Amino acid sequence: MLVWLAEYLQLHVASGFNVFSYLTMRSILGILTxxxxxLWIGPRLIKALxxxxIGQTVRDDGPQSHLSKSGTPTMGGVLILLSILISGLLWADLSNRYVVVTLITLAAFxxxxxxxxxxKVIRKDPAGLVARWKYFWQSVVALTIATYLYWTAxxxxxxxxxxxxxxxxMPQLGALYILLAYFVIVGTSNAVNLTDGLDGLAIxxxxxxxxxxxxxxxxxxxxNFANYxxxxxxxxxxxxxxxCAAIAGAGLGFLWFNTYPAQVFMGDVGSLALGAVLGIIAxxxxxxxxxxxMGxxxxxxxxxxxxxxxxxxxxGKRIFRMAPIHHHYELKGWxxxxxxxxxWIISLILVLVGLATLKLR
Structure with missing residues (x-):
């Protein structure tokens, strides 16, 4: 949005506004925004929750240390989504279909x-949205987006x-692209959701x-970089x-309140959306x-x-003391x-390995 304003000001007011046309500058402003x-919305949202x-319900069969988390405000993912969407709308080029598709994916999930x-937390239904309906709507959104991208390539x-x-x-996927995109979006969405079980673990x-x-x-x-x-x-x-910069900035801001011991949890509104947006960008x-x-x-x-x-x-036997695996290590005494x-350290190592694929090829 501000990209268009900067272009107008550059032409009619001063050439110095050209600085906002640079991708690096807008990325920096995106992460800061x-x-x-x-950080500004966080305390207000926590007080409102x-x-x-609107508090977290803790399972009785989980680690006993988690019982103290009962009642901690949840649905804090609204904070993350608002920050990403506002920053993206302000600093990204909204005429770019990739940007539009990414923001729509974030909002839909x-x-x-x-x-x-x-x-779960307001109507007090322990099951929340029934699993088959959750996967149904995830599938509808993912298949719609994948099909659109395939036909507009x-x-x-x-x-x-x-x-x-x-x-x-570099094999051509053809129509299999739709299937791959579907599994990546839905799979990543649910994978981040499963990981979000400890303070700051997923974010x-x-x-x-x-x-x-x-x-x-x-x-x-x-x-030039692509050719090199x-x-x-x-x-x-x-x-x-x-x-991506906006996601990183919003995530760091949320971590300020979600770090151990957490003042707020992101809930499914945050984890499903963040996983899906990582999938669509990939x-x-x-x-x-x-x-x-990397993930x-x-x-x-x-x-x-x-x-x-x-x-x-x-x-009839369990492999781990409890799944997902982070609970297994908690029950082992960590x-x-x-x-x-x-x-986090493992994630950092894997991200560096992923970045290394740019050069090691």
């Missing part, structure tokens, strides 16, 4: 998560699969992955750098497989649940901050 908004008694949280690179560490392996890896995807977006949309790194040049991808910059690496903590958490359920149904920080 989202961060400041989060406390006043409305946020609405699904909001309905789930609303049913303007160059072969937009529907090719990039294989990490191999510069000459910091999200910030790191978003920052790394911002680097991928920048180089993918820059013809031998990756496809997709001009529209560059503008996603601003959105698709747009053609780095789905690298997302699998390794999300993958491990999801696999732990799948293995636990599968083992119990097939053998203090919650130790689990969180160690998972």
């Amino acid at each position: 989202a961060l400041i908004l989060s 406390q006043r409305m008694q 946020g609405i699904i998560g909001f309905v789930d949280d609303y049913r 303007t160059q072969p690179a937009e529907t090719a699969l990039l294989i990490p560490f191999f510069k000459d392996v 910091m890896p999200t910030v790191m992955v978003a920052g790394a995807l911002g680097v991928f977006a920048y180089v993918t949309g820059h013809v 790194l031998q990756i496809p040049y997709i001009p529209e991808a560059a503008e996603l750098t601003v959105v 698709i747009l910059v053609r780095q789905e497989l690298v997302l699998f690496i 390794g903590v999300f993958v491990i958490e999801t696999l732990s649940v799948m293995l636990q359920v599968g083992s119990y149904k097939m053998r 203090p919650e901050p130790r689990v969180i920080v160690r998972f």
Whole structure:
């Protein structure tokens, strides 16, 4: 929005407004805007949630240390979404279809998560939004977006699969692109949701992955960098750098209140939306497989649940003391901050490995 204003002022007032046309400047302003908004809205939102008694319900069969979290305000993901959307609308180029698709994905999955949280904490329905309906609406949104992107692709690179560490392996997916995009969006959305079980555990890896995807977006949309790194040049991808910056800024602002011991939880409104937006950005910059690496903590958490359920149904035995796996380590005696920080360290390592694929190919 402000991009158009800056262009007008540059032409009719002063050439100095040209500074706002630079992607790097708008990315910096995007992260700062989202961060400041989060820090400003946060205390007000927490007080409002406390006043409305919108608090977290804690399971009795979980770690005993979590019982003290009961009643902690939840649905704080509204704070993250508002900060990202406002920052993105202000500093990103809204004529860019990649930006529009990304913000729509964020908002749509946020609405699904909001309905789930609303049913749980306000209507006091322990099940929330019934699982089959949650997956149904996630699938509708993901398939609609994937189909749109497939039919509006303007160059072969937009529907090719990039294989990490191999510069000459780039198979065309054809209609399979829709299926891949669907699984990436829905899978990442639910993976972040499963990871969001400890104070700050999900948000910091999200910030790191978003920052790394911002680097991928920048180089993918820059013809010289793309040619040098031998990756496809997709001009529209560059503008996603601003959105990634906004995600990182909003995430850091939320972490201010979500760090141990948490003053607020993000709820499904935050985790489902953040996972989906990471998925759609990875698709747009053609780095789905690298997302699998960088989001390794999300993958491990999801696999732990799948293995636990599968083992119990097939053998009647559990592999872990409790799933997702972060609860397993808690029940082994690890203090919650130790689990969180160690998972953050693992995330950082995996993000660096993902970034290394830009050069090691």
